[in-house]
Amino acid sequence: MTDLPTELSDIVGARHVLQRATELLVYENDALPGYHKRPRLAVFPGTRDEVIAVVRALHRARVAFVPRGAGTGLSGGALADDVVLIGLQRMRRIISVDPAGRSAVVEPGVVNSSLTKAATPFGLHYAPDPSSQSACTIGGNVAENAGGPHCLKYGVTLNHVLAASVVLPGGDVVRLERPGENDTGYDLLGAYVGSEGCFGVTLDVTVRLTPNPEGIRTMLADFTSVDDAARAASAIVAAGILPAALELMDHGTIEAVESSIYAAGYPRDAAAVLLIEVDGALAGLDDDVSAVQRICRECGAREIRTASDAGERARLWQGRKKAFGAMGRVAPHLAVQDAVVPRTKLAPILARIAEIGARQRIHVCNVFHAGDGNLHPNVPYNGDDPDEAARVHAAMREIMELCIAEGGTITGEHGVGLDKIGYMERLFPGESLDAMCRLRDAFDPERRANPGKVVPSHRCREWLAAPGAHT
Amino acid sequence: MTARSPAAQAATLPLPGSENCVHCGFCLQACPTYLTLEDENDSPRGRIVLMKALADGALSPDDADVQLHLDRCLGCRACESACPSGVPYGQLLELTRERGAARRALPLIVRLILFVFSSAPLLAIAMWKARVFRATRIPALLARLPGRAGFALAMLASTRRSKEESSRTYEPRGDGSRGKVATLDGCVMEGLFAPANRATERTLAVNGYALVRAAGQRCCGALHLHAGDASTARELAKKNIAAFERSAAEFVAVNSAGCGAMMKEYTHLLAGDAAWSDRARAFSVKVRDVSELLAAAGPAAGGALPVKVVYDAPCHLLHGQRVSSPPLAVLAAIPGLERVPLTDSEQCCGSAGIYNLVEPEISNLVLAPKLANIAASGAPVVATGNPGCLMQIGAGLLRSGGVAQCRHPVELLDASYARRSAANSHI
Secondary structure: OOOHHHHHHHHHOHHHEEOOHHHHHHHOOOOOOOOOOOOOEEEOOOOHHHHHHHHHHHHHHOOOEEEEOOOOOOOOOOOOOOOEEEEOOOOOOEEEEEOOOOEEEEOOOOEHHHHHHHHHHHOEEOOOOOOOOOOOEHHHHHHHOOOOOOHHHHOOHHHHEEEEEEEOOOOOEEEEEOOOOOOOOOOHHHHHOOOOOOOOEEEEEEEEOEEOOOEEEEEEEEEOOHHHHHHHHHHHHHOOOOOOEEEEEEHHHHHHHHOOOOOOOOOOOOOEEEEEEEEEOOOOHHHHHHHHHHHHHHOOOOEEEEOOOHHHHHHHHHHHHOHHHHHHHOOOEEEEOEOEOOHHHHHHHHHHHHHHHHHOOOOOEEEEEHHHOEOOEEEEEOOOOHHHHHHHHHHHHHHHHHHHHOOOEOEOOOOOOOOOHHHHHHHOOHHHHHHHHHHHHHHOOOOOEOOOOOOOHHHOOOHHHOOOOOO | OOOOOHHHHHOOOOOOOHHHOOOOOOOHHHOHHHHHHOOHHHOHHHHHHHHHHHHOOOOOOOOHHHHHHHHOOOOOOHHHHHOOOOOOHHHHHHHHHHHHHOOOOOOHHHHHHHHHHHOHHHHHHHHHHHHHHHHOOHHHHOOOOOHHHHHHHHHHHHOOOOHHHHOOOOOOOOOOOOOEEEEOOOHHHHHHOHHHHHHHHHHHHHOOOEEEOOOOOOOOOHHHHHHOOHHHHHHHHHHHHHHHHHHOOOEEEEOOHHHHHHHHOHHHHOOOOOOOHHHHHHHHOOEEEHHHHHHHOOOOOOOOOOEEEEEOOOHHHHOOOOOOOHHHHHHHOOOOEEEOOOOOOOOOOOOOOOHHHHOHHHHHHHHHHHHHHHHHHOOOEEEOOOHHHHHHHHHHHHHOOOOOEEEOHHHHHHHHHHHHHHHHHHO
């Protein structure tokens, strides 16, 4: 019997199998600094058939694996020790675009923004737009049920995936589709989207494409207090306006972005800005703009500017979308949270987060989807300073407990991964977690796919007996 | 498993700027070698991990895998244009390569090339021989030979200019009011693209610059620095600083994007040298790409040159110097010239100094989409302001039987000025 590296090399070619520790080093983490897990092998299949053959070989060898897109995840989701990493970055063909049917079929390694680029000539776009869309892949988006600023109006990945072909960890290839009005059966696609790589490996995805709106108005409102900005965000939605996006950035974030090549002209002396976009039919659009401006002014906005052209609009968005990366200017390490809280409680919760930050002497930079209450407190810190690192982690726990206590949840779009698995038991009763384990068993009875994610391992009976689960 | 040498473990070397990387991955899609080789070890984010591990001793500098991935970097710095955190990737790579070069000999071909470029007489002889050989037309005949030799011949053949272009002359009427400018001759530019250098001088003069000579100038040192030979690079930099100081020029005009990027960074190169750091800073702030100087002056419109042109941005102009619109302003000053868009014009062509001779296989893989995009544009002329790109794309076009020709933007502007001059003289 041949050894696994040889067998995998025979499938994908030796150049696409990494086994030396030096070459695996760069695959030890995703985009959330702080978590390192060492895979035993990395394999990069280039075709659908190669993916299936790889998964079947791993099934025969009873080896655990982790599917990985571009490694832009923010929850440590694509990491595990001693697994075979299946990198899907070579699977980046857009198989078809159907302008009339407003859909496209893509391989999992297609970069999110490439899909929109391919749809642009038809006046269409792919609506879910995670801030990492210039790098992240559709396969990863499906695994994490990714969101993005425009999900406030258009919905998350789940709402835009029509079907997927998946190779299950046991090697079977299945087609998952959403049951229609007249179809029956369980919504397996709904279960698969957001399963964080624990249910199998995506071979292709059929996505919905969205017509570009007739008109778009992008506004930047600037505030002298975070509290005013948060109240304005809440008031806009309460007034019955559904913006396409409603984002809040605080002073620390503005500073980082304005120091970068993505400087967007955000006012450096503002305590917070709201980036507000309304879109849709031209009729009535400017009424929405007037209403948003009025509400912002009533909440204390100093100035509200509207992007004058597509270039300015793109700059305003680029600044927001690259804010996470720009945090590297502040400090070398970064803790990121992804809690969702009731929008009406944004202002008091942000005040409490600021208190926690001050007490723990850490630098919290807020940049988040205010419209749907999806907070992203970013904490840049120096991980080489054990005292600071301990304070950061303590603060992160406090922030998370606060959000849970206020009726929120632990992840809006980044997934549970490694980073939030410790909070699952706070959020769900044991019976719910057991139900999740049983659902997983239906897809991956041996629990070899992305071991140690989503449900804490001790919650699942027989978990510890599963190979590769000891993470 | 992990190659930890005891000696390496002891030393933790600084890698200033690497701490800015938070691993966001926004650089991945900007990287030509990642897109070509599809492995993060060949991406900016991956290489930063490797460089950090080398610096802190977690990886041995003798590890062949690590060196392979670092050697494969084109140094195009497209990642810097994508990086929200401002990681100075080019500087990290130079520092790491400098440290690596101290431990292992560079390949023979690299050492040979660097030696020739560091010696003015040898360089002059080599370039003269190359021109004589080019004149035999043998390089053009053999340009389609397979492999590295064939590509090198095609590069040489692509530098040939028509008699009309080589002998172009007109009286550039300018008033010199925009200040004194000294041009960098450049090794390859003066050696193989002399008509482009003359075009540079004439177009600057037309646009009101007074040209002065900077005698004693040398190779800019970019090839040396990028290969890890920082000490030779520093020596050459000092000679250039002194030469241009003597010229008393207000601006140093450079028509080679790679050399311009290098000379703008003499400040960084000599920051640790107390005797030279101030002089280096004073020098670097005077350095301009020729297109920057021309754009600042308008540039003056020329005679009609009805031709379709695509512009391909040299990496060291777009990413290294962040100069994007001035070359377009140069082309826009030419009446009748129609600039058509080039898909992925901001992507590297795979030239990267002497990379195409050292890593021919990857270089060709990076070049292939560029040639396809040029063909798809249907334009017969590719404008790009760097000798490496001119030869890389030029050779690729020759070998693929493409009809397009590669020219420096100032050559096109110069042709336009020559037409205007000829038209005026007939009046």
